[in-house]
Amino acid sequence: xxxxxxTEVKTNKLTLxxxxxxxxxxxxxxxxxxxxxxxxxxxxxxxxxxxxxxxxEFGEDRVIDTPLAEAxxxxxxxGLAINGxxxxxxxxxxxxxxxxxxxxxTHASRIRSRTMSKxxxxxxxxxxxGGGIRAPEIHSDSVEALFTHMPGIKVxxxxxxxxxxxxxxxxxxxxxxxxxxxxxxxxxxxKADVPESKYTVEIGKxxxxxxxxxxxxxxxxxMVSVAQKAVEQMSGDGVSCELLDLRxxxxxxxxxxxxxxxKTGRVVIIHEAPETGGAGxxxxxxxxxxxxxxxxxxxxxxxxxxxxxxxxALEEEYLPTPARVKHAIKEAVTF
Amino acid sequence: xxxxxxxxxxxxxxxxxxxxxxHLTEELIxxxxxxxxxxxxxxxxxxxxxxxxxxxxxxPFEGQEAAQVGSASALGEGDWMFPTYRDHAATLTFGHSVSxxxxxxxxxVEGCVPPDGKNIFPPAVPIATQLPHATGAALAEKRxxxxxxxxxxxxxxxxxxxxxxxxxxxxxxxxxxVVFFNQNNGYAISVPIEKQMNSKTIAQKGxxxxxxxVRVDGNDVFAVYFETQKAIEKARRGEGPTLIEAVxxxxxxxTTADDPTKYRDQELSLxxxxxxxxxxxxxxxxxxxxxxxxxxxxxxxxxxxEEIEKAVWEMxxxxxxxxxxxxxxxxxxxxxxxxxxKEAYLSQKRGETV
Numbered sequence: 001x002x003x004x005x006x007t008e009v010k011t012n013k014l015t016l017x018x019x020x021x022x023x024x025x026x027x028x029x030x031x032x033x034x035x036x037x038x039x040x041x042x043x044x045x046x047x048x049x050x051x052x053x054x055x056x057e058f059g060e061d062r063v064i065d066t067p068l069a070e071a072x073x074x075x076x077x078x079g080l081a082i083n084g085x086x087x088x089x090x091x092x093x094x095x096x097x098x099x100x101x102x103x104x105x106t107h108a109s110r111i112r113s114r115t116m117s118k119x120x121x122x123x124x125x126x127x128x129x130g131g132g133i134r135a136p137e138i139h140s141d142s143v144e145a146l147f148t149h150m151p152g153i154k155v156x157x158x159x160x161x162x163x164x165x166x167x168x169x170x171x172x173x174x175x176x177x178x179x180x181x182x183x184x185x186x187x188x189x190x191k192a193d194v195p196e197s198k199y200t201v202e203i204g205k206x207x208x209x210x211x212x213x214x215x216x217x218x219x220x221x222x223m224v225s226v227a228q229k230a231v232e233q234m235s236g237d238g239v240s241c242e243l244l245d246l247r248x249x250x251x252x253x254x255x256x257x258x259x260x261x262x263k264t265g266r267v268v269i270i271h272e273a274p275e276t277g278g279a280g281x282x283x284x285x286x287x288x289x290x291x292x293x294x295x296x297x298x299x300x301x302x303x304x305x306x307x308x309x310x311x312x313a314l315e316e317e318y319l320p321t322p323a324r325v326k327h328a329i330k331e332a333v334t335f
Numbered sequence: 336x337x338x339x340x341x342x343x344x345x346x347x348x349x350x351x352x353x354x355x356x357x358h359l360t361e362e363l364i365x366x367x368x369x370x371x372x373x374x375x376x377x378x379x380x381x382x383x384x385x386x387x388x389x390x391x392x393x394x395p396f397e398g399q400e401a402a403q404v405g406s407a408s409a410l411g412e413g414d415w416m417f418p419t420y421r422d423h424a425a426t427l428t429f430g431h432s433v434s435x436x437x438x439x440x441x442x443x444v445e446g447c448v449p450p451d452g453k454n455i456f457p458p459a460v461p462i463a464t465q466l467p468h469a470t471g472a473a474l475a476e477k478r479x480x481x482x483x484x485x486x487x488x489x490x491x492x493x494x495x496x497x498x499x500x501x502x503x504x505x506x507x508x509x510x511x512x513v514v515f516f517n518q519n520n521g522y523a524i525s526v527p528i529e530k531q532m533n534s535k536t537i538a539q540k541g542x543x544x545x546x547x548x549v550r551v552d553g554n555d556v557f558a559v560y561f562e563t564q565k566a567i568e569k570a571r572r573g574e575g576p577t578l579i580e581a582v583x584x585x586x587x588x589x590t591t592a593d594d595p596t597k598y599r600d601q602e603l604s605l606x607x608x609x610x611x612x613x614x615x616x617x618x619x620x621x622x623x624x625x626x627x628x629x630x631x632x633x634x635x636x637x638x639x640x641e642e643i644e645k646a647v648w649e650m651x652x653x654x655x656x657x658x659x660x661x662x663x664x665x666x667x668x669x670x671x672x673x674x675x676x677k678e679a680y681l682s683q684k685r686g687e688t689v
Contacts, residue, residue, distance in 0.1 A: 061478070067508055072467050072501030079471015082456070083415070084479065099497065106461045107468070113664040114447045114457045120667065152665050175667040204670070251670040 011193040016186050019161035019194045020050050020126070023168035024088060026198050028058050034172060035080065037064045037073055038090030038126075047092050048128055048187055070100035074125065078108050081121040086172060094129035094181060095141035095309075108177045109152030124171045124178050130222050130272055131319050132185035134312040140184075141309055142221075142273040147179045148250040148282060154203055155249040155279075157181045159224035161192040163247055166201030174203060183222035206253035208260065212242035215266035215332050218257065218283055220246040223270045223320060230325035239333055249279045257283060258290045265296035266332040270320050275303035297335035302328045336535040340550040342582055345557040348611045350619025357561055361626060367408065367556045368617050369635050371400040374424035375614060376639040377433055377646075381440060384647065385591045390440040394421045395587040398554070401613030402518045402581040404428050405559030406486065409567050413454065415472045415485035417465040420458040422488045431455055433646035434653075441650055444660060463493040466502025466515060473506070473513035473570070482571040484512040486563075492523025494537050503578065507544035512570035514563060515541075515578045518553060520585040525598035541578035553581030554613040584611065658684075 014022060028034045036051055036058075042065035045052030055063040066073050070091060077087035091097045097104075104125065112120045131140035147155045156171055156178055158164035164182070171178035209224070210231055219227040224245045231241040242260050246252065261267055267287060269280040280301045287299060302320045310318050345354045352359075378397050385393040396403065403424035410416065416429050423436045430453035439446025439458070447457035454472075459465035469487035476483040493499050494517065506513050517537050521528050534540060541548030547569070551562045559581055566577035584607045588595040595601070609615075621627040662677040663669075 064509075067501070067504050069497075069501040069504065071464075071498050072470075072505045075464060075467025075498060075501065076471035076474065076505050079468040079473070079485075080475045081471070082468070083454075083472040083475035085475050102461060103464060103467070103498075107464060111457070112667070114444060115664075116444060116448050116660065117664045117667070118448050119456070154666075154670075251672055254671055 010196040012196060013191040014161045014194040015188045015191050016158065016161045016164045016182070017048055017050050017188060019164040020168055020182060021052060021054070022194060023165040023172075024051065024054060025057065026165070027169055027172045028054065028062065030198070031086065033084060034086045034088065035062050035064060036088045036090065037066050037077055039066060039068050039073070039092055041065060041090050046090060048184070050126070050128075050182070051090065070096055071103050074100040074103040074108065077123050078103065078111070078121055081123040082111065082119045086122050088124045088126060088172065091125060091127040093135070093139045093141075094127040094143060095138040097125075097127055097143070101146065104147075104153065104177070105150055109150050112176065113152060120175055121177050122175050124168070124180050126180045126182060128182045128184045128187070130183045130185055131309055131315045132222065134315070135184070137309070137311055140315065142271070142304065144181060144249050144273060145277055145279045148279050152176065154178045154251070155181065156203055156247065157183065157221045157249060158247065159183065159186060159221055159245050161194050163201050163207070165194050166199050167203065167247060169198060170200040170203050173200065178203070181221065185222040186225065189225065201247065204248045204251045204253055206247055206256040207245045208256060209243040209245050210241065212240035212264065214240045214264055215268060215329055216242045216244060216257075216260040216264045217268050217270065217325070217329065218244045218246060218280075219270040220249060221272075223272055226320055226322055227270050227325055229322035230329065233322065233326060234329050239329060241329065246283075252283065252286055254286060254290065257286060261287050261291040262294045265294050267295070267299040268302065268325065268328045268332055269299065270302045270325055272304045272319050274306045275301055276306045278303055297332045300328045300332060336539045340536045340538040340548065340580070342550045342552050343558050343562055344552040344555050345561065346555050346616060346620055348554075348616050350616050350621075350623055352620070357557060359557060364617070364621060364626065367404060367560070368614070368621070370404040370408065370428050371424070371556060371614050371617070372635055373639045373642070374400045374404060374427055376636070377423065377427065377436065377643055380643050380647070381437065382587070382591060384437075385440070389651070390437060391442050392590050392592045393440050394590045396421050396424060396585060397587055398585045398607070398612070399518055399520060399583050400424050401556035402553035402559055402583045403488070405556040406516050406563040406579070406581070408560050409563035410484075410486060413481070413483045414567075415454040415456070415469065415476075415483065417456045417469040417472070417485060417487040418458050419465070419488055419490065420460055421490070422458070425488055426455050429453065429455060433643055434649040437646055437650040438653060443653065443656060445653070463489055463496035463498040463502070465489070466498055467505060469513050469515070470502050470506040470509070470511045473511040474509055477512055477573070482512075484514060484567050484570040486514045486516055486567075488516050488518065490523060491517065491519040491521065491528050491537060492526065492531055493517075494540055495531055503541065503544045503546060503576070506576040507546050510573070510575040512573070513576045514566045514570060515576060516563065517578065517580045519580050519582050522585070522589070522599060524589040524593065537580040538578060546576055546578050548578040548580070550580045550582060553583030554611045554616065556613055556617060
């Protein structure tokens with residue numbers, strides 16, 4: 001499984017979820033103060049196996065099966081974090097974060113400011129999110145905007161195995177709380193080379209996945225793969241798309257977004273969360289502030305609907321598809 | 336259930352010892368009295384300052400001095416305290432300065448910042464959310480191999496919240512060295528305990544978590560002190576958490592923004608003031624023991640007044656708040672949206688933009 005690249009970096013072919021595990025393992029080996037807490041994270045290795053094997057390697061004292069109580073998991077993690085540890089709290093699904101929302105909103109995100117930096121909360125909240133895996137209701141929610149709107153917390157979303165490990169390590173090293181959203185549909189969708197050793201992908205930096213001239217397509221998480229398909233197909237139609245994977249939703253990568261829009265003059269943003277109040281609005285606001293005069297067409301979004309994420313029989317109707325993205329791109333370039 | 340959790344008392348309302356198994360030194364007695372008088376003086380002063388518009392809305396605690404001073408006095412250096420917005424007698428006893436507490440009510444974030452080396456968390460404003468924090472901080476100490484403990488303060492209404500149960504459950508499961516210190520003052524704003532819960536006691540709620548639980552006369556500073564001490568020593572030995580229900584009575588409002596005459600029987604409050612008041616009973620006890628000395632008492636009161644007047648002066652002469660503080664403590668390293676907002680706002684303030 002191990003391969004060597006040109007630069008002699010040892011890599012493994014991993015899925016996104018394996019890369020998440022690898023990120024935790026890599027850091028836990030180096031730092032005794034890193035703990036994993038959550039429901040079923042120990043013996044069961046997490047409902048998605050993201051923590052598989054960690055309890056055998058690091059013991060039950062560091063990979064802690066907690067009672068079933070999200071506020072308790074986050075609240076206890078806050079107490080550990082202010083007192084010298086770096087907890088990684090797992091929510092089984094982002095859709096289950098609501099009981100813990102108060103702990104995150106009223107404490108984790110503002111302890112630093114409330115105490116003028118006397119106390120800080122260096123914790124990561126990991127949460128699988130998003131639709132497309134035929135999960136029961138509520139499991140598929142994509143509520144990143146609840147957290148991008150929350151002062152004092154960073155929001156990170158990898159879309160591929162390499163980024164997943166590098167961003168997770170950066171999140172663990174971050175001195176402030178980070179919500180680390182893992183796109184469930186991408187968990188095992190494909191494998192990619194992931195360095196065995198420790199590396200980071202900087203929080204707050206987007207990736208330009210394909211360069212183009214006609215339109216900037218912006219996505220994150222599993223929507224990156226949807227966008228990729230649309231962009232490839234548009235290329236066949238002679239439309240040159242620049243595809244950005246935001247990777248971090250707070251803080252946004254101002255430079256990459258603005259520079260791309262200055263080049264293309266057109267913007268299509270894709271997210272699976274409901275359209276109103278979604279994180280895409282902040283991307284639009286940023287472009288409005290910084291690149292308004294470069295726009296050659298109205299910015300558009302392809303998003304989920306302002307409806308609860310449907311029961312899975314209808315989820316493919318709800319989720320943005322390459323066809324919907326292509327439609328939006330065509331509208332942008334023909335405006 | 337009340338029979339299973341009898342209220343433990345060392346000294347009754349008349350100042351008679353009801354349990355002579357404890358060793359009460361004159362030093363301890365006087366120390367407790369001084370701390371309680373200091374807290375009460377601060378509390379009364381704060382209510383007055385609020386009435387005069389010199390501080391904002393304030394949450395009084397008069398009547399709860401024994402519960403707070405007694406419990407906080409049992410803590411040691413390096414222990415952790417997770418108070419609510421009403422636990423100033425506790426935070427004062429554990430190391431906050433009077434002026435810090437006043438700054439909090441003056442709307443200054445500096446009022447959340449403990450002195451170096453004092454593990455006092457900012458007051459929890461949401462209800463019961465601090466209980467899991469105490470569990471987590473206590474677990475951290477356990478993992479570090481120290482014998483330090485955490486104490487969390489909360490009221491009777493807090494025991495209806497999910498976080499109360501999650502905090503206790505986690506502590507019980509993980510044997511965290513934590514003391515959950517409940518001040519049952521009978522009301523959650525206007526809702527009396529009978530409407531808050533059908534449980535006869537709060538202590539019995541510990542049964543569900545197989546947690547040692549005790550009811551104590553919260554107006555008896557010695558009973559509170561010794562029971563908390565026992566719980567802390569047990570936690571230090573690695574024997575897990577304890578739930579303490581201190582049964583007390585607050586005379587005043589929930590905050591200066593509400594009117595207790597609308598929901599709290601004032602006659603009963605007056606009766607309690609005469610019968611079970613924590614300071615009065617200690618005075619009665621000291622008188623009976625021949626320890627009461629009007630001159631000493633005057634001197635203590637004078638010291639309290641001086642300390643508090645000095646703190647008021649410090650609060651009112653504190654440097655103006657720095658607008659940078661809004662922006663500079665959100666993240667350790669600045670993030671651009673906040674930096675941009677800061678620059679734009681400060682530049683506008685300086686008149687640099689049109």
